[in-house]
Amino acid sequence: MATVEEPTRPAGRIRxxxxxxxxxxxxxxxxxxxxxxTGARVDEIAARTxxxxxxxxxxxxxxxxxxxxxxxxAYSAIRQAEQEVDVDHLDPVAAIRRLAxxxxxxxxxxxxxxxxxxxxxxxxxxxxxxxxQLGALNSPAIEVIRRILDAGRASGLFTxxxxxxxxxxxxxxxxxxxxxxxxxxxxLFGRDLVAAEQREHYxxxxxxxxxxxxxxxxxxx
Amino acid sequence: MATVEEPTRPAGRIRxxxxxxxxxxxxxxxxxxxxxxTGARVDEIAARTxxxxxxxxxxxxxxxxxxxxxxxxAYSAIRQAEQEVDVDHLDPVAAIRRLAxxxxxxxxxxxxxxxxxxxxxxxxxxxxxxxxQLGALNSPAIEVIRRILDAGRASGLFTxxxxxxxxxxxxxxxxxxxxxxxxxxxxLFGRDLVAAEQREHYxxxxxxxxxxxxxxxxxxx
Amino acid sequence: MATVEEPTRPAGRIRxxxxxxxxxxxxxxxxxxxxxxTGARVDEIAARTxxxxxxxxxxxxxxxxxxxxxxxxAYSAIRQAEQEVDVDHLDPVAAIRRLAxxxxxxxxxxxxxxxxxxxxxxxxxxxxxxxxQLGALNSPAIEVIRRILDAGRASGLFTxxxxxxxxxxxxxxxxxxxxxxxxxxxxLFGRDLVAAEQREHYxxxxxxxxxxxxxxxxxxx
Amino acid sequence: MATVEEPTRPAGRIRxxxxxxxxxxxxxxxxxxxxxxTGARVDEIAARTxxxxxxxxxxxxxxxxxxxxxxxxAYSAIRQAEQEVDVDHLDPVAAIRRLAxxxxxxxxxxxxxxxxxxxxxxxxxxxxxxxxQLGALNSPAIEVIRRILDAGRASGLFTxxxxxxxxxxxxxxxxxxxxxxxxxxxxLFGRDLVAAEQREHYxxxxxxxxxxxxxxxxxxx
DNA sequence: AATGAATGAGCATTCATTCAT
DNA sequence: CATGAATGAATGCTCATTCAT
Numbered sequence: 001m002a003t004v005e006e007p008t009r010p011a012g013r014i015r016x017x018x019x020x021x022x023x024x025x026x027x028x029x030x031x032x033x034x035x036x037x038t039g040a041r042v043d044e045i046a047a048r049t050x051x052x053x054x055x056x057x058x059x060x061x062x063x064x065x066x067x068x069x070x071x072x073x074a075y076s077a078i079r080q081a082e083q084e085v086d087v088d089h090l091d092p093v094a095a096i097r098r099l100a101x102x103x104x105x106x107x108x109x110x111x112x113x114x115x116x117x118x119x120x121x122x123x124x125x126x127x128x129x130x131x132x133q134l135g136a137l138n139s140p141a142i143e144v145i146r147r148i149l150d151a152g153r154a155s156g157l158f159t160x161x162x163x164x165x166x167x168x169x170x171x172x173x174x175x176x177x178x179x180x181x182x183x184x185x186x187x188l189f190g191r192d193l194v195a196a197e198q199r200e201h202y203x204x205x206x207x208x209x210x211x212x213x214x215x216x217x218x219x220x221x
Numbered sequence: 222m223a224t225v226e227e228p229t230r231p232a233g234r235i236r237x238x239x240x241x242x243x244x245x246x247x248x249x250x251x252x253x254x255x256x257x258x259t260g261a262r263v264d265e266i267a268a269r270t271x272x273x274x275x276x277x278x279x280x281x282x283x284x285x286x287x288x289x290x291x292x293x294x295a296y297s298a299i300r301q302a303e304q305e306v307d308v309d310h311l312d313p314v315a316a317i318r319r320l321a322x323x324x325x326x327x328x329x330x331x332x333x334x335x336x337x338x339x340x341x342x343x344x345x346x347x348x349x350x351x352x353x354q355l356g357a358l359n360s361p362a363i364e365v366i367r368r369i370l371d372a373g374r375a376s377g378l379f380t381x382x383x384x385x386x387x388x389x390x391x392x393x394x395x396x397x398x399x400x401x402x403x404x405x406x407x408x409l410f411g412r413d414l415v416a417a418e419q420r421e422h423y424x425x426x427x428x429x430x431x432x433x434x435x436x437x438x439x440x441x442x
Numbered sequence: 443m444a445t446v447e448e449p450t451r452p453a454g455r456i457r458x459x460x461x462x463x464x465x466x467x468x469x470x471x472x473x474x475x476x477x478x479x480t481g482a483r484v485d486e487i488a489a490r491t492x493x494x495x496x497x498x499x500x501x502x503x504x505x506x507x508x509x510x511x512x513x514x515x516a517y518s519a520i521r522q523a524e525q526e527v528d529v530d531h532l533d534p535v536a537a538i539r540r541l542a543x544x545x546x547x548x549x550x551x552x553x554x555x556x557x558x559x560x561x562x563x564x565x566x567x568x569x570x571x572x573x574x575q576l577g578a579l580n581s582p583a584i585e586v587i588r589r590i591l592d593a594g595r596a597s598g599l600f601t602x603x604x605x606x607x608x609x610x611x612x613x614x615x616x617x618x619x620x621x622x623x624x625x626x627x628x629x630l631f632g633r634d635l636v637a638a639e640q641r642e643h644y645x646x647x648x649x650x651x652x653x654x655x656x657x658x659x660x661x662x663x
Numbered sequence: 664m665a666t667v668e669e670p671t672r673p674a675g676r677i678r679x680x681x682x683x684x685x686x687x688x689x690x691x692x693x694x695x696x697x698x699x700x701t702g703a704r705v706d707e708i709a710a711r712t713x714x715x716x717x718x719x720x721x722x723x724x725x726x727x728x729x730x731x732x733x734x735x736x737a738y739s740a741i742r743q744a745e746q747e748v749d750v751d752h753l754d755p756v757a758a759i760r761r762l763a764x765x766x767x768x769x770x771x772x773x774x775x776x777x778x779x780x781x782x783x784x785x786x787x788x789x790x791x792x793x794x795x796q797l798g799a800l801n802s803p804a805i806e807v808i809r810r811i812l813d814a815g816r817a818s819g820l821f822t823x824x825x826x827x828x829x830x831x832x833x834x835x836x837x838x839x840x841x842x843x844x845x846x847x848x849x850x851l852f853g854r855d856l857v858a859a860e861q862r863e864h865y866x867x868x869x870x871x872x873x874x875x876x877x878x879x880x881x882x883x884x
Numbered sequence: 885a886a887t888g889a890a891t892g893a894g895c896a897t898t899c900a901t902t903c904a905t
Numbered sequence: 906c907a908t909g910a911a912t913g914a915a916t917g918c919t920c921a922t923t924c925a926t
Binding site: 477478479480481517557559560561562563564566567570571576577581584602604607608610611612614615616618619620622623624625626627628629630631633635644647650651653654655657658659 | 698699700701702738778780781782783784785787788791792797798802805823825828829831832833835836837839840841843844845846847848849850851852854856865868871872874875876878879880
Binding site for chain 1: 256257258259260296336338339340341342343345346349350355356360363381383386387389390391393394395397398399401402403404405406407408409410412414423426429430432433434437438
């Protein structure tokens with residue numbers, strides 16, 4: 001008595017289609033991250049897949065839509081991660097440091113995502129604009145920061161007049177720059193911002209910076 | 222004593238050659254910044270110049286070398302600017318805030334330079350690596366920061382254990398991100414980081430952040 | 443005596459099938475007439491239909507056979523019209539003028555048919571050759587012309603030694619050219635052969651031409 | 664002492680370029696005439712040439728411009744022929760018959776030109792419209808007809824109220840149709856309009872038709 | 885020193901058609 | 906009888922670069 005399977009549907013093929021789409025998306029992510037939007041080759045993506053170039057057009061429509069799908073996939077992963085963040089049980093200072101560290105770790109763990117975002121900025125976010133899914137403007141991270149900021153201010157610990165979106169920009173800028181600009185920074189200043197032995201150093205620096213900013217003595221102003 | 226003109230050399234032609242090279246470099250800067258390294262077209266650069274495509278190869282050797290020359294030219298401009306920074310007469314706190322603001326202003330004033338650097342990072346700084354001129358590893362900004370940090374620590378005002386290069390990274394990350402990621406950030410969070418009416422807001426935020434980090438009360442640690 | 447419905451057959455489905463075929467044929471006629479045989483797209487035809495591309499292959503077999511079916515359908519319509527021509531009650535001169543005018547009107551009323559015939563000639567009538575239905579070589583118009591010619595010659599009015607097929611060619615050539623070549627003729631000579639205000643002018647010219655040819659004074663020869 | 668050759672110019676290569684362009688134009692004429700605009704393949708044209716596909720784009724810009732160039736070349740040949748027509752020494756009746764015959768002969772001699780014109784009409788003369796050269800609206804043939812008509816009317820021989828452009832349409836329609844529609848006409852009526860043994864028959868028919876129309880007794884009207 | 889002419893290799897995309905129920 | 910999914914083979918076109926003075 002088969003109950004799990006649907007006998008009238010060619011389950012194997014359907015599943016193959018989904019798997020093939022996922023495989024294309026995966027290879028495309030690597031290829032776009034490696035060579036940029038213009039530099040990436042549809043031929044090359046297809047060659048590294050078990051299907052043909054024709055399938056890319058069948059499933060995604062074209063190079064532009066494929067890149068959009070890659071971005072959607074990448075952003076959906078980061079939102080997923082943000083949604084799983086749980087810092088509500090910590091005090092505001094510890095919570096904001098923890099959140100900064102999670103952001104720090106996520107950027108380090110996903111350099112391809114950083115590259116894709118940098119590439120999309122070169123193209124002035126036109127693919128995000130073209131995507132219905134990405135226009136939603138909802139970021140779990142912002143909500144988390146908002147809650148921590150409220151608690152920190154209520155308790156008098158946080159003195160800074162900053163909103164959640166700007167604080168997110170502050171945290172992200174350091175995490176993003178460290179990964180995105182590691183090559184030019186390393187070449188010009190002889191320092192590898194992503195060297196493993198310096199990770200704790202930069203992680204702490206980020207936390208210190210954010211906490212110092214939020215809790216600075218502002219009575220003199 | 223040599224006269225101003227060198228009679229054996231066709232000065233007019235020479236000067237034309239220099240002007241043509243400069244014109245190519247200028248157009249190429251715009252084109253590479255606009256479309257990325259791969260996206261830029263040698264044909265397009267030539268078309269927007271008073272010379273022909275052939276001259277680009279004659280003067281620069283190829284697309285790769287042209288991009289390297291563009292980077293060299295762009296970086297030389299920023300170093301020039303850094304060299305003119307004069308904050309030695311200010312107290313350490315005011316000096317560091319002033320330097321952060323100058324960095325902030327420079328990034329805002331040169332979005333094409335930001336784009337070129339972002340593009341060069343996509344290509345893992347391979348053109349910087351290939352350039353003899355850019356491998357020099359000398360940044361006036363680092364020297365300035367080093368002096369301020371020394372003074373600040375000597376006076377007991379600065380409590381943070383950070384060196385000049387890392388502080389430069391901290392300042393740059395915010396300035397760079399604000400310009401480089403304005404498109405995706407705007408699309409995703411509905412906030413324009415480069416809006417004119419928010420410039421002072423972000424400029425102050427940056428200064429506050431750096432000062433707070435450097436001067437935070439660290440007796441508890 | 444069979445009732446109207448056949449109970450063992452899904453009349454509704456059958457009728458749907460016939461309607462679908464007719465719809466495909468109609469859209470295909472427009473598409474082929476608009477873009478030519480090679481220029482027409484099976485995808486486009488399907489998109490403008492309530493069925494899928496697959497159905498075109500199911501019902502017609504392929505693009506080639508679809509075009510043949512379109513031609514068969516178009517020619518069957520014109521033969522139908524020719525069959526309804528009734529000029530037998532007119533005297534030979536009036537009858538031939540009337541027939542020429544009907545031909546003239548039919549060409550003007552069916553520019554898509556003209557285009558299809560022009561397209562089929564580009565392809566050297568290979569689809570007509572492939573069609574059993576169209577190889578039948580029966581044209582009601584020829585029969586009508588033959589009868590008028592016989593009557594006209596019997597009465598001594600018609601002096602020309604011409605047979606029905608050649609006279610049909612003479613009449614058709616003017617009617618066909620006027621519609622088929624209107625674009626190049628208009629572009630090259632600045633005259634619109636199908637301008638509404640010139641219709642009567644050209645209709646009369648055709649009739650005059652044919653009558654003049656048939657009734658010319660040939661005693662001098 | 665070489666005076667004919669220009670020593671400073673690579674005459675061989677220049678001449679090769681012109682020859683190559685002419686060769687491409689010649690092959691393209693055949694290919695477009697054979698398969699239509701959409702049906703013709705740039706690859707196929709290149710393959711039948713001593714150069715590569717790349718050269719077609721270098722010399723002509725694209726398929727569309729190549730087709731326009733083919734049309735320009737074909738029309739320039741026919742205008743050349745029309746310019747060489749000399750019928751001024753003949754009486755009006757003989758002159759118009761001679762002109763009709765020359766038109767008849769030219770159509771028969773250039774079936775590829777007929778096909779190109781038919782194809783251009785399918786595309787609604789858009790390439791002629793795009794051509795500066797072809798928009799000139801000057802046809803030597805019209806001028807010749809105008810002169811003959813004037814003379815014929817002055818002498819009282821021609822009674823018809825028709826202008827040169829319409830008479831050109833009348834003559835052309837028969838000549839054009841005979842060649843352009845020979846395939847469908849042959850398939851449907853079993854008569855080859857271009858059969859060699861019938862050439863004189865149709866040539867005479869055309870002349871008779873035009874003369875009969877122009878000289879018909881119109882006193883009854 | 886300076887340049888007009890030429891090009892091999894590859895580019896994103898589309899075509900009519902068939903597979904497999 | 907009917908059809909959603911898949912595809913091999915091409916299609917028009919463009920790229921950075923070099924040839925040949």
